[in-house]
Amino acid sequence: MGPQGAGKGTQAARLAEIFGIPAISTGDIFRANIKGGTDLGKLAQEYSAKGDLVPDEVTDSMVKDRLAEDDVRGGFLLDGYPRNAHQVEALDEILTGLGWELDGVIELTAQRAELLERISKRAEVEGREDDTPDAIARRLDIYDAETAPLTAAYAERNLLVQVDGIGEISEVTDRIVAGLAQQLG
Numbered sequence: 001m002g003p004q005g006a007g008k009g010t011q012a013a014r015l016a017e018i019f020g021i022p023a024i025s026t027g028d029i030f031r032a033n034i035k036g037g038t039d040l041g042k043l044a045q046e047y048s049a050k051g052d053l054v055p056d057e058v059t060d061s062m063v064k065d066r067l068a069e070d071d072v073r074g075g076f077l078l079d080g081y082p083r084n085a086h087q088v089e090a091l092d093e094i095l096t097g098l099g100w101e102l103d104g105v106i107e108l109t110a111q112r113a114e115l116l117e118r119i120s121k122r123a124e125v126e127g128r129e130d131d132t133p134d135a136i137a138r139r140l141d142i143y144d145a146e147t148a149p150l151t152a153a154y155a156e157r158n159l160l161v162q163v164d165g166i167g168e169i170s171e172v173t174d175r176i177v178a179g180l181a182q183q184l185g
């Protein structure tokens, strides 16, 4: 978990490589569908272009389907899901159904000023359609209101690994790996 620009996607790819598990990014799945012009993509675009969350039913069933695939049996990393209280419950249900439990929840932290700088750099490099000033502000507001509070619930469940997201990419990865090692005991 972490606000836009905290480095979730970058770190998820590195952790996937280190642990030999798939990184499942709901944002990437939506973007692939938008690019492919699928029905799911058309629906997702209406929301994501504005920085809004795609409706939970759609996102939850997409994650459920993805977690039913074979490659996640040895472990997986979710990037960008869950993002609100409903999705936390939905994920719990999906995992209960599969007989699995979360090992840990990584929260990447960063100040808003740093995030805005990173996102504007990314906008230049990647040209993401939803990196407009209004959509960026909306995503950060939704994160503060709906996603950030979820970390308290995960902390209570002794799952939270909080990591400072500011620094060199490899330094942040090292912090996450160390935090996870401690979490997993």
Ligand code: AMP
Binding pocket: 004, 026, 027, 028, 030, 047, 048, 049, 051, 052, 053, 054, 055, 059, 079, 080, 081, 082, 083, 087, 130, 139
């Ligand atoms: P991201 O790449 O994680 O910033 O996601 C890009 C966009 O995809 C978001 O602004 C949302 O519109 C949508 N999205 C990604 N993950 C979720 C989620 N867990 N729930 C609802 N919408 C999501």
